[in-house]
Amino acid sequence: MSLWTQARRSARLNPSIIREILKVTEQPGILSMAGGLPSADTFPVEAIRAACDTVLSQAPRQALQYAASEGFAPLREWVAAQLARQGQVVSPDQVLVTTGSQQGLDLVGKVMVDAGAPVAVETPTYLGALQAFNPYEPIYTSLASDGQGPRPEAIAALPHDAPGTRFAYLLPNFQNPSGRVLSDERRQALVAAAQAARVPIVEDNPYGDLWFDAPPPAPLAARWPEGVLYLGSFSKVLTPGFRLGYLVAPPALYPKLLQAKQAADLHTPGFNQRVVFEVIKNGFLDQHVPTIRARYQAQCAAMADALSRHLPEGTEWQRPQGGMFFWLRLPAGCDALALLPQAVAAGIAYVPGAAFYAHEADARTLRLSFVTLTPEDIANAVAILGRVLREHLAGSAEPTP
């Protein structure tokens, strides 16, 4: 018998096969479209350096001391004021600063999910949310989707009776992995269905500010404040290195999330919160985020152009209107996971779509990030992907001897 008996939930903490494969893609020379990272060229290093100096000269001892679990009060006020700009009326008291929005997902799992409790997720959904919820042993319902996103009828069909669905986890803006944005109509219909079915919503929005031509419609939380728990993040508009995110919870839920947060890490680093507040307090993001948008939009255009030139007929994809990702469905006979070693051998990497499904995966799907390579490298990488797929399709079309 082992000396260290592990909890049953640890069986749900598995290394992702995909993550293992992707370690290979860290090798120099690989043109990787696999990462979910923002472009490091967008990080405002000088502004952050100056803010570190200011914090350390003006409030060094407070910044280096333990701090409040709720978060730095001026930052919580800033978040509430910022959300008001997208139609969300919240009190700063509802804002809980988290160590990345990834921690928000974990806290939601901890507070909301019993073993065997139903949780509804999109098809596909964010892999990191599945990883965060899995240890709490939910039973997932995969919401059926159409070209517009999850279908309102799928929410209406969720189990109402005890044990009811604890929440539906939804990503309205430039979803990771599919890149799609929900229309105003679809948001309204999803919220109406959730209200009728009495299924609360967890709305995850790290990409909403990364729009290209027009901002996305108002968040779900603005439409049903008492029924939506909202997650936001500074990772994609500033830098992920500070691990700074926040959740906005209906007042009835806030105290338990706060206690879960205390148990997890007491508080998010106060120094990081003060530095970020120092950077953003006078409207910095209003100048900075448009530069990220312009950059990503050019990279997105380069990828759209390369995909239409190089990918074999039968490949399905849609041009995203913001965010960081293209989602591809390869022609019949292509399995994205099985083809990854060939792609890596040819010098490129992508993430096979299989990781993003709670249930049966569509093996023909894959995710490409357009933000970490230059437009020239994007063109080269997509040309290589096209070649790998064509060779595979030509090979599989040959009669077997």
Ligand SMILES: Cc1ncc(COP(=O)(O)O)c(C=O)c1O
């Ligand atoms: C949909 C989604 N939610 C949450 C996160 C976690 O972000 P953070 O860096 O704020 O923890 C990510 C990160 O890529 C994401 O794509």
